Amino acid sequence: MKFIHTSDWHIGRQLHNQSLLEDQRHVLAQIVELAVTHDVDAVIIAGDIYDRSVPPANAVALLDEVVNRLVNELKIPVIMIAGNHDGHERLGFASRQMRESGLHIIGPLNNTLVPIEIVGKSGNAMFYGLPYADPATVRHVFDSEVNTHEQAMVQLLEQVSEHDSQGLPKVVISHCFLDGGSESESERPLSIGGADKISSTVFTPFSYAALGHLHGPQYKGEEHVRYSGSILKYSFSEQHQNKSVTLVELTPEGVASIELLPLSAMRDVRIIEGELDALLEAGKTDLQREDYLMVRLLDKKAILDPMGKLRAVYPNVLHLERTGLMANNSQLAIGRDHIKKGELDMFTDFFSQVSGEPMSEEQQAVMVNAIDELHRVERTS
Amino acid sequence: MKFIHTSDWHIGRQLHNQSLLEDQRHVLAQIVELAVTHDVDAVIIAGDIYDRSVPPANAVALLDEVVNRLVNELKIPVIMIAGNHDGHERLGFASRQMRESGLHIIGPLNNTLVPIEIVGKSGNAMFYGLPYADPATVRHVFDSEVNTHEQAMVQLLEQVSEHDSQGLPKVVISHCFLDGGSESESERPLSIGGADKISSTVFTPFSYAALGHLHGPQYKGEEHVRYSGSILKYSFSEQHQNKSVTLVELTPEGVASIELLPLSAMRDVRIIEGELDALLEAGKTDLQREDYLMVRLLDKKAILDPMGKLRAVYPNVLHLERTGLMANNSQLAIGRDHIKKGELDMFTDFFSQVSGEPMSEEQQAVMVNAIDELHRVERTS
Structure with a gap:
């Protein structure tokens, strides 16, 4: 059983207001080619298929093309789950009418696990797609008492453990934040206040955990509990990441061997730094001058x-920082840190400025719930 | 070959800010029941499945349920085309992966006609779903010189005429405005300036034309060129319409016999008129007092x-007109007429008020194109 694990396509995403659709088309075509070259038995996409609950029409058309190429033309089954960015109902529409074709979309969470057996050229495997679901959703769907993301995942995985796979290796597909995983700036927090993280050990009993959410390829705990990472660099913080998809080969006994298959972007995302004249001079011979650039002018x-002036040489400069003009570079760092803080901290700052007092723990707890609820509503509306 | 022809579901639509989702669920369940009772071979939905290009998530979930009941549980094939209200790309996503299941969704127009053969208990038939497409789209897709809606339809129907159905009756599914058809207030104009209407004679060569767009059930020219009408009253102007689906039976030679199967709404949509005290008194014994009401107070x-006061008796009063207070009832009529006029006339009024001069024919032509373009962009974005 050999499959490609990928995730976080975020089709329709923009980088600093620049549409990435053509870049996405380019890299998705590579994934199709890799699937052919490596003669895989399936392609697994672990959530955040689209960037938004309501993707633009051209993003839908692109996914339609890719899926048709894989499933109908190449007869390679595709399994995808909804991530925290996806509109679960919209993504999951008519999924029961697609199953026979080999396209398996797992949209809204429901309490009936649907195991998917994939027939491989060197053995079969059983796949279990768990859509992204926060504790409130799991509590509602299973009428259970889970409060944290970890408890929610344990609840979902219980069904997987109990399912009789007739001796076939079990592969779990999930969109979640593993404790200790390294973040980029382009992931939207699943929750705030840190209760979104779960221990990697919950996944170790399975033959492979195909995870999505974190944009850098990585594993936690054991090698078979793994993030494929996103298909493109979706923020400048990812400039040094190498994007790839994960080629997984399972023995009939369920032992996974792993290989990273690099993806090559149409335009790279990187930061250049220097004085204007020097940068303009260097640009003349820079074969990659069409990359998406953040420029730090010294x-x-x-x-x-x-x-x-910069765009005359580097047409895709997306962001400019006048680092040399900043009186105090530490301020810049604070600025960046601030953006990274997220809604709770920003609101806490705002609250203390307006009220003159810090928020109490109780008040913070109320806000955590409110913000989580807002994100939840956003995902389901 | 026996099938149900329906259209203009407009799932997710509101009536004066009142969600109609439960009313839609109620009437869609009847359609499923009618399909079972009459043992039909297919259900045809002639466009405007949703009310908006981006339907709310609960509308998507409702359609998913209905389709699953028909296609997966009852094994009744469903064919639906995108109407002028639908987002063609969104509705058509993964449609090629659904075909084998018996669900046929025709989303964006493309230049390859996909005939759908439906196997019937008393003979087969060939169905041709044409998604709603304005002249600009047809011009683009076929690289042809069509300017009117009628020319566009003639272009599309040529493919249908040329297709060899191996002697099977041909059924065309289309979303369009037939010249002479009677409008309601709840249809969104396909175009402005009248160029949206097409002659019913273009459809007469086929065994049956299953049309959508007009909300009152009706036929034009010949009985087999027919609108099923919407499933609910979507404006108070439809208060006297009887909503139904159309049961069509085709002989193997392609002769259609037609029966209207009435639908019964959970709450009717009607207008009541009188003095307040009399209405309140009458309401006490009105078994239909939960209907959606427009009240004209005399x-x-x-x-x-x-x-x-009215809502204490009639909980679903959606609109109130103080007809008795209107100094001049003709003004009221003008007001209504104005609303019906549409964007072009409203802009023409605005232009002449602001500029002090009427719009020239040339200026009007520019506006007609601009407004059509806006509607087109809206449909595809």
Whole structure:
């Protein structure tokens, strides 16, 4: 049994207001080619298929093309689960009418696990797709008493453990945040206050855990509990990541061997730094000058229309930082840190500025629930 | 070959800000029951499945349920086409992966006709689903020189005529505005300036034309060129319409016999008129007092909180007209007429008020194109 594990396609996403649709088309075509080259038995997509609950029409059309190429033309089954960015109902529409075709979409959570047996050229395996679900949803669907993301996952995995796979290896597909996993700046927090993290050990009993959410490829605990990472760099913080899909080969006994298959972006996402004149000079011979760039200008004096000058050489400069002009570089760091903090901290800051007092723990707990609820509503509306 | 023809479900639609989802669930369950009772070979939905390009998640979930009941549980094939209200790409996602199941969704127009042969208990038939497409789209997809809706339809129907159905009756499914058809207030114009209407004669060569768009059940020209009408009254102008689905039986030679199967709404949509006290008194014994109501109050004096008083008896009063207070009833009529006029006339009024001059024919032509383009973009974004 040989399959490709990928996740976090985020089709329709923009980077600093630049549409990435053509970049996504480019890299998705590579995934199709890799599936052919490696003669895989399935392609697994572990959530965040789209970037938003309501994807733009051209994003839907692109996914339709890719899926049709894999499933109908190449006869390679595809399993995808809804992530925290996806609209579960919209993504899951008519999924029961697609199953026979080999396309398996797991949209809204329900209390009946649907194991998917994939027939492989060197042995079969049983796949279990768990859509992203926060504790409130799991509590509602299973009428149970779970409060944390970890408890919710344990509840979902119980069904997987109990299912009789007739001796076939079990592969779990899930979209979640493993404790200790390393973040990028482009993931939207699943929750706030840290209760979104779960221990990697809950997945170790299975032959393989195909995870989505974190955008850097990595494993936690054991090698077979793994994030494939996103297909493109979705923030400048990912400039040093190498994007790939994961090729997984399972023995009939369920032992996984793993290989990373690199993806090559149409345009790279990177940061360049220097004085304007030097950058413009270097750009003339830079074969990658069409990459998506953040430019840190070190010049200490005012410059007329630096963006215009840069774009004449590097057409896809998306962001410009006048690092040289910043009186205090530590301020810059604070600024960045602040953005990373998320809604709770920003609201806490706002609250203490307005009220003159810090928020109490009780008040913070109320806010945590409110913000979580807002994210939940956003996902289901 | 026996099938149900229905259209204009508009799932997710609101009536004066009142969600109709439960009413839609109620009437869709009847359609499923009618399909069983009459042992039909297919259910045809001629466009405007949803009310908006981006339907709410609960509308998607309802359609998913209905389709699953028909296709998976009852094994009754369903064919649906995108109407002018639907998002063609979103509705058509993964449609090629559903075909084998018996669910046929025709989303975006493309230049390859996909005939659908349905196997019937007393003979087969060939169905041709044409999604709603304005002249600009047909021009683009077929690289042809069509300018009117009629020319566009003739272009699409040519493919149908040319297709060899191996002697099977041909059924065309289309979403369009037939010249002479009677409108309601709840249809969104396909175009403005009248160029949206097409002659019913283009459909007469086929065994049956299952049309959508107009909300009142009706036929034009010949009995087999027919609108099923919407499943619910979507405006008070439809208060006297009887909603139904159309049961069509085709002989193997393609002669259609037709029967209307009435639908019964959970709550009717109607207008009541009278003085407040009389209406409140009558309401006490009105078994239909939970209907969706427009109330025309004939009282000539001021009344404190008439809506509150009415809703205490009729909980679903959606709109109140103080007809008795209107100094000049003709003004009321003008007001209604104005609403019906649509964007072009409203803009023409606005233009002449602002500029002090009427719009020239040339200026109007520019506006017609601009507004059509806006509607087109809305449908595809």
